[in-house]
Amino acid sequence: MKRTPLYGEHTDRGGKLVPFAGWEMPIQFSGILSEVKIVRHSAGIFDVSHMGRLFISGNDAAKLLDLLTTSHIATMPSGKAKYTLICNENGGIIDDTIIYKHTNNKFLMIPNASNEETIIEWINKYANDLNYDVEINRVTTETVMIALQGPQITQILQPICSIDLLNMKPFSIIEGDILGYNSIIATTGYTGEMGVEIICNIDYGSAIWSELINLGATPCGLGARDILRIEAGLLLHGSDMNDDITPLEAGLERFVAFDKSTFCGKSIMLDQQEVGINKSLIGFKLEDKGIPRHGYKIYQNNDTIGEVTSGSYSPTLDTGIGLGYVPIEFAKEATELQIDIRGRMTKAKVAPLPFYSRKRSK
Amino acid sequence: MNPEDRYYSTEHEWVLANEDKTLYIGITEYAQEELGDLVFVEMPTVGTVVESMGKLGEVESVKSVSDIYCPISGKVIEINQEAVQSPEIINEDPYGKGWLVRLDPSNPEDLNQLMSASEYETFLESLGH
Incomplete structure (x- = not known):
């Protein structure tokens, strides 16, 4: 450890x-x-x-990050940061990360602790295949x-x-x-x-x-x-998303720059944008007492329709809240659901995300 | 740390005998500390008969859910509604205001099968605490 x-x-x-x-x-x-x-x-x-800290530098660093993430990285001004997604060729999310731009050829990436090795291998594989000038300096x-x-x-x-x-x-x-x-x-x-x-x-x-x-x-x-x-409606990779789930399914379409000429997973995401998605991440609030937890089943009437991926008691809202995936027809706000809390069917309703947002002074 | 006037179970419940032979039951300081902030408490209804080491109820903290076992068999005659309404008092005062139920025991002599405070402390040390 x-x-x-x-x-x-x-x-x-x-x-x-x-x-x-x-x-x-x-x-x-x-x-x-x-x-x-x-x-x-x-x-x-x-x-x-415990979170990863990778400096990614080199003449082709910006070009590679543009290819491997869903956001515009090369054109981002120095001194700015972006939340972005690193997806595989099928559009599945390998990790979500924040990328900070120092200079035109030096970036800092913060991968999740459990994904750091995977991300290093992923970047190196693409850099080697494309013969790009990119170096990773892990300072974790x-x-x-x-x-x-x-x-x-x-x-x-x-x-x-x-x-x-x-x-x-x-x-x-x-x-x-x-x-x-x-x-x-x-x-x-x-x-x-x-x-x-x-x-x-x-x-x-x-x-x-x-x-x-x-x-x-x-x-x-x-x-x-x-x-x-x-x-705050922020997802955790490994619980609320994984490499089988696309940004559109995870409700993260706003972090996908479809206007970028190409990026890993783009064609699948474009298809989903046109045809639509089958399942979607939802937020829900409990109407009764209880705490939803990871792995609990989501029901509508007597049918299992999904699973809780994150859940907790929210002290700020004083109720149980959770995230999970359901077929798209059940994802509409205010849809009535039940969460199976250790055998007790507990009423819940689909709620907009985030559950909480701070009042901004300016 | 654990009061000497009561008995303890290996599942970290305490039992306090009253003059009239009824028993107060609660969870120990160690249990509340391990569970963390309690949010929900589910107790049986008054009149429920519970077997020794049968499930008495559930306590749910932010982190986890735990069953509460009845250290001794008997009939539940009172529920601490204050603890059900405001579970944080169990964290704050597990041996006092945070008691859970009052029980009419089937066999009061079963108390002797439980641990004394010093035995419970030895037991906790054996768990590495």
Whole structure:
């Protein structure tokens, strides 16, 4: 089991550690529900060092990323970030990732922890086949990645950060100093709140982590992170999508740039756009008490029509919420469903995603 | 940490005997800590007869669902509605306000088959805690 460089910080602060994607990660500190509230109302801090960090550079890097993702990467301005999908030739999602553009031939990609090896092989295979000048520099184990999330993060981070955070738009990236240590600062996250993600050398990780906590950020674990992302309608690869599911089926069509001349999986996605899809990801809210969980069956009347892929109790909405796949005819908003919660048929309704979105001040 | 005035089961329930021989039943500090934030509690209706180590009900936390076993056979005579309404009190005060049911035991002497506080602590240590 791998440990992040912040492992000692977590055990010192009473973090409860569990295995996750080959890493020993804190699932909670003070309590999952209180941590969710803290992120929604003040500021939480997460160790996300288990996620992959790949610098992809070379004269053909932009061209290759345009081919392997569903988004316009080459024409993206430097200093910007995009959420995008990496799909196979059948349009199945191999991973979802954020790509940050440093310069015209240097990008940072953040694959999911469990997909990092697959993604490296995938990129290398295409680079070799096409004889492209592309190099991957994996810095996952040389760096720490910290996600600071919540409405009060600017007040906490600004005093120790050389960059004017108020000037940073969401989904941008810049290099700057935090506590005087050179860091990558990105305005991204996985919680539905305002967020900053910090990547720095492992030597400074503990100092920055501890200082952010001293300044008022509360350490939070993967348990809270999972609830926050479900509330925000953000999918988890391996649960809510996999390499048999296309972006259209997963409700991610808005991240597919059909105007791009070519990209991996485009023809299948175009077919689906024309002909339509058979199954679709839905969000649903429970009408009765209960918590839907991964693997529970979705029913309409007496027929099984699908399966829950993610579910939780939502403290923000005070009800059970979940994601799952159903045949397209059942995907319409307000369709009545039942979730089989350990033998008890629990009423649910299809609900629009996201379940929660923050009020934006500007 | 675990009060000495009561009995404990290997499934992490506690039993407290009242003067009138009825029993209060709840879950231990260890159990609430392992379960994490509780969100739902399902208890049987008053009058239900439960066998020793039979299923008494369910507690559901954000992370998982667990069955609660009845450490001793008997008839349920009271449910802690406050715990059903606000399961967080089980996390906050598992040995006090967070009790689950009151039971009229079939064989009060069965209590002797359960563990004392010190035996329970030895048991917890054997689990690696």
